[in-house]
Amino acid sequence: MNEFLVKNEEDTRAFGITLAESLKASDVIGLIGDLGTGKTTLTKYIAEGLGIDETITSPTFTVVKEYNSGRLPLYHFDVYRLTSGNDLWEIGADDYLYGKGVSIVEWADLVKDGLPENTKFIYLEYGKGQNERIYKWDF
Amino acid sequence: MKDNEFITLGIESSCDETSVAVLSGERTVLSNIISSQIPVHRLFGGVVPEIASRHHLENINPVIKEALEKANVTWDDIDLISVTKGPGLVGALVIGIAVAKALAFAKDLPVVGVNHMHGHIDAAYLNFRELKPPFMSLVVSGGHTNIVRVTDYNSFTVLGGTRDDAVGEAYDKVARVIGLGYPGGPKIDKLAKEGNPQAVNFKRVWLEKGSLDFSFSGLKTAVLNYVNSEKQKGNEINPADIAAAFQEAVVEVIVGKTMDAMAETGEKKLVLAGGVASNSRLRQAIEDEAVKRSIEVYIPDAILCTDNGAMIAAAGYLKYKEFGGDDLDIDAYPNLDI
Amino acid sequence: MGLLAIETTGPIGSVALYNNEKFSEMATETEMSHLKEIVPLCNKLLLREAVATKELEAIAVDVGPGSFTGIRIGVVTVKTMAQLLNIPVIPVNSIEVWREKALDITEDFEAVAVIYNARRGQVYGGIYGKNEEEIMPAGAYMLTDIIDKLKEKNIQKVRFFGDGIDAYEEDIAGAEKLNGVEISFACVEDRYQGAEMLLRYVMRRKADLKALSYEQVEPCYMREAEAMVRLREGTMGKSNGK
Numbered sequence: 001m002n003e004f005l006v007k008n009e010e011d012t013r014a015f016g017i018t019l020a021e022s023l024k025a026s027d028v029i030g031l032i033g034d035l036g037t038g039k040t041t042l043t044k045y046i047a048e049g050l051g052i053d054e055t056i057t058s059p060t061f062t063v064v065k066e067y068n069s070g071r072l073p074l075y076h077f078d079v080y081r082l083t084s085g086n087d088l089w090e091i092g093a094d095d096y097l098y099g100k101g102v103s104i105v106e107w108a109d110l111v112k113d114g115l116p117e118n119t120k121f122i123y124l125e126y127g128k129g130q131n132e133r134i135y136k137w138d139f
Numbered sequence: 140m141k142d143n144e145f146i147t148l149g150i151e152s153s154c155d156e157t158s159v160a161v162l163s164g165e166r167t168v169l170s171n172i173i174s175s176q177i178p179v180h181r182l183f184g185g186v187v188p189e190i191a192s193r194h195h196l197e198n199i200n201p202v203i204k205e206a207l208e209k210a211n212v213t214w215d216d217i218d219l220i221s222v223t224k225g226p227g228l229v230g231a232l233v234i235g236i237a238v239a240k241a242l243a244f245a246k247d248l249p250v251v252g253v254n255h256m257h258g259h260i261d262a263a264y265l266n267f268r269e270l271k272p273p274f275m276s277l278v279v280s281g282g283h284t285n286i287v288r289v290t291d292y293n294s295f296t297v298l299g300g301t302r303d304d305a306v307g308e309a310y311d312k313v314a315r316v317i318g319l320g321y322p323g324g325p326k327i328d329k330l331a332k333e334g335n336p337q338a339v340n341f342k343r344v345w346l347e348k349g350s351l352d353f354s355f356s357g358l359k360t361a362v363l364n365y366v367n368s369e370k371q372k373g374n375e376i377n378p379a380d381i382a383a384a385f386q387e388a389v390v391e392v393i394v395g396k397t398m399d400a401m402a403e404t405g406e407k408k409l410v411l412a413g414g415v416a417s418n419s420r421l422r423q424a425i426e427d428e429a430v431k432r433s434i435e436v437y438i439p440d441a442i443l444c445t446d447n448g449a450m451i452a453a454a455g456y457l458k459y460k461e462f463g464g465d466d467l468d469i470d471a472y473p474n475l476d477i
Numbered sequence: 478m479g480l481l482a483i484e485t486t487g488p489i490g491s492v493a494l495y496n497n498e499k500f501s502e503m504a505t506e507t508e509m510s511h512l513k514e515i516v517p518l519c520n521k522l523l524l525r526e527a528v529a530t531k532e533l534e535a536i537a538v539d540v541g542p543g544s545f546t547g548i549r550i551g552v553v554t555v556k557t558m559a560q561l562l563n564i565p566v567i568p569v570n571s572i573e574v575w576r577e578k579a580l581d582i583t584e585d586f587e588a589v590a591v592i593y594n595a596r597r598g599q600v601y602g603g604i605y606g607k608n609e610e611e612i613m614p615a616g617a618y619m620l621t622d623i624i625d626k627l628k629e630k631n632i633q634k635v636r637f638f639g640d641g642i643d644a645y646e647e648d649i650a651g652a653e654k655l656n657g658v659e660i661s662f663a664c665v666e667d668r669y670q671g672a673e674m675l676l677r678y679v680m681r682r683k684a685d686l687k688a689l690s691y692e693q694v695e696p697c698y699m700r701e702a703e704a705m706v707r708l709r710e711g712t713m714g715k716s717n718g719k
Binding site for chain 2: 516561
């Protein structure tokens with residue numbers, strides 16, 4: 001498992017932008033971490049790395065928001081309100097997950113059974129200091 | 140037409156609710172049927188499906204039927220079909236839009252696609268017959284937090300919006316942190332009454348000077364950090380105090396910025412819209428400030444603040460009156476801006 | 478006799494009309510534009526054929542399987558039209574319709590294998606032989622199930638249809654089990670679902686198909702069969718000894 005220590009938001013930004021450079025169409029990133037670990041913040045910076053200039057706001061209420069101003073479409077999911085992969089299918093998520101853009105799914109652990117096999121998971125954890133986080137991934 | 144009045148059928152399915160309403164003229168609601176509020180067995184005639192509430196496809200046709208029956212109108216009476224074309228969840232929008240187009244085609248009726256946010260704002264006209272633009276509107280819901288200046292029936296200017304979480308969402312997440320269920324808004328509102336709003340001083344996030352935008356994710360994190368650090372110290376947390384203190388931080392910023400907007404523009408009428416408009420602390424704070432500044436406040440009934448078809452019928456009627464109908468090729472616009 | 482048909486389960490949407498003993502059809506020009514285009518197409522077609530909506534006697538609709546969003550758009554559009562016009566709906570299964578192709582069977586092939594891409598090596602599909610003989614019923618399968626069945630029934634010449642070709646052509650052509658079998662793939666014009674084929678199927682099989690009231694019409698998603706779920710979770714073979 002790879003690890004990255006985030007000391008502040010600048011580190012998150014660097015991580016997000018670097019990750020964005022490697023993304024291709026139909027890539028799916030699953031973000032797993034508690035409330036407050038910075039899933040949406042990381043998403044904002046991945047979006048920045050993709051060249052998206054629209055403001056990324058939380059999709060908790062509508063479950064998914066799409067952004068088309070970057071080099072690839074971005075489908076930003078927050079499945080906090082769902083309970084399983086079946087719920088994800090119910091809302092028509094497959095059209096996005098297997099589509100031509102990049103999907104980022106916050107709270108991916110809640111719908112793991114509904115995500116594509118090639119989903120790249122990133123685990124976000126609290127670090128020692130209040131602003132610190134630890135990101136872990138194995139892809 | 141019915142009784143010499145123009146009849147609009149309004150269809151709302153942008154997110155959680157499937158709702159259909161019948162509107163007479165510009166402001167008289169003949170029926171406003173919301174799927175989650177009907178006993179399921181009545182909707183489906185006794186056969187209860189597994190999960191009805193999120194299923195727009197199963198709900199929409201029975202809800203249409205109920206709306207017509209309750210309003211005592213037939214298809215021959217309908218003059219216009221109005222439907223939410225965005226913003227929202229595309230999988231939900233698609234159902235309402237497909238239905239609206241099918242009706243318009245089958246009966247050769249005009250159809251108009253409207254902005255869900257315009258619907259929320261226009262809901263006030265249904266409760267307050269004398270209300271006319273111009274006025275300021277504060278739209279606060281699970282998915283939106285906006286200050287919108289309404290200069291004419293179809294003229295909306297966004298003065299401020301959220302840069303991260305909508306206020307309704309912030310309520311839901313904080314509710315989870317302090318152990319309350321979903322939906323968090325009403326639960327926090329209720330619990331806060333028993334708590335001390337000054338118990339904790341959560342940072343009020345104003346953003347840069349002069350900005351009418353909002354940012355609530357920092358507040359959410361502050362509440363979380365507070366709860367975590369208290370737990371680490373071995374202290375018991377008092378959910379009522381936290382609810383009250385959080386709510387105070389939210390309300391202070393929302394009301395402050397809204398009043399700034401009023402002062403800057405000189406508007407003297409304020410319309411509240413969206414589900415969070417039902418929040419008692421927000422209403423109280425708005426009304427207190429309004430009295431000091433001689434501002435007239437309009438807060439629609441709870442059913443009109445939530446997502447509903449009547450507001451869409453109202454917005455559609457007003458849009459059609461000025462611009463006429465849309466073609467049959469209306470699409471879904473999940474990202475539609477106000 | 479005005480019978481309208483709507484087809485939205487594949488990438489291209491289409492509508493067709495049977496009236497005065499004549500079939501006519503129109504299709505969308507872009508892929509996955511069902512929401513935007515399907516009703517305008519109905520309008521254009523009926524205008525061209527000078528049929529008013531109130532003259533329609535029934536509406537046929539492909540209820541799936543296929544594209545999740547496509548199915549929902551087609552089903553709710555037709556249910557709603559039928560609700561307003563107070564006419565019945567004839568729901569048709571997306572795979573069964575391909576029995577029409579089985580009638581065309583010539584010396585070129587002896588079986589029609591239809592496959593829609595359901596991703597992850599899965600398909601919605603079926604196999605039909607001469608005289609619409611059902612060699613494999615419409616269902617959700619692994620692609621390998623289809624191949625196994627063709628081998629089991631010793632099919633020597635098979636033609637594939639459906640968008641599963643676009644996803645799995647190489648896997649099929651290279652399948653060891655099909656060595657020596659004459660495999661052909663329908664050309665693009667014949668490959669996908671179409672409203673006219675649906676209508677011909679309905680006209681021909683009127684006696685067997687049910688006309689329902691709009692309230693009774695349901696989508697047919699044919700979600701993953703249990704076998705596929707278990708295969709993916711690695712629990713296949715644990716209770717059936719394979």
